[in-house]
Amino acid sequence: MTRRNWKALQPISLRHAFELCKDHARERLNKSVEGIAEDMGLADHWVLYKYLQKGSMPANLIRPYELACGIDFVTRYLAASNGRLLVQIATGRKLAHADIVELHEHFATALKLLTEYYAKPGDPSAALAALTTHMEHVAWHRQNVAQHVNPQLDLQS
Template sequence: MTRRRWKKVYPNSMQEAIRLCLDYAMHKHHRSVARVAELNGISEWVIYKWMSAGSMPTNRIAPFELACDCTFITEYIGSSAQKLLIDIPRGRPVSQDDLLDLQALLNESFGQLRRFYRDDAEAAAVIASVTDAMCALAGHRQNVTKSESPDLALFDGGDE
């Protein structure tokens, strides 16, 4: 069985988003459709109905994604509304290597864009590169935001 790269998967329809959630739950957590349905307190046939209709009640999206441990439905809804969704990074100390990695990622993204506009690069590769750069920048943005109001260190086990 080949290893699947889940971070690079983006759903193109609601049906595909539901299917990707179920595939992810099976692949990563060995949860069948019946188990996901049980965790949601519904029949597995309801999930099949949602998938065949390509719709799901909005109050069921969050519990369904929690049971599957992924957010493909939310990502599809956001992208269909022309919005960019990225995971909010947890924030962590940054080293010089992290900044150099960010610079390399931004340079790679810029190079991909330049090649695309010269008709030398494929759109999918450019989109992936730009998205990776934006996510990395969002991580550093979150670090700066958290430096202004750091989280409570309740479970740090620090020196007191």
């Protein structure tokens, strides 16, 4: 079984975003739904199951849910569904070779899926997800170059 590339995934619906967050918590943080609910401060984990089943959650619980899961797919979906693109705040850090390789990988994937879509139009979700991921990474690199003159402390590890 191959590991998912969590940076390249894009949710296609709100419910899918909730599922991806839950899957990330399970696969990367070894957390169950009960563990996520506990980290969110919910008294009963069945409430979280209800939110996941319906694909709806009160807005004041979205951020605690994402923090408990360790990833922000719900926020990304909400922004993308409104035609917005989220870019992680760049700190102006020096680039690693893996960063450039990853940028090339995202571009190649986006270009491949875009070419396939135009050659044989069908479901655009894969091409849209790849293009969104690539644009986010390019925007991050743009901001990182702009911020490189005044680098910030890397407080997130």
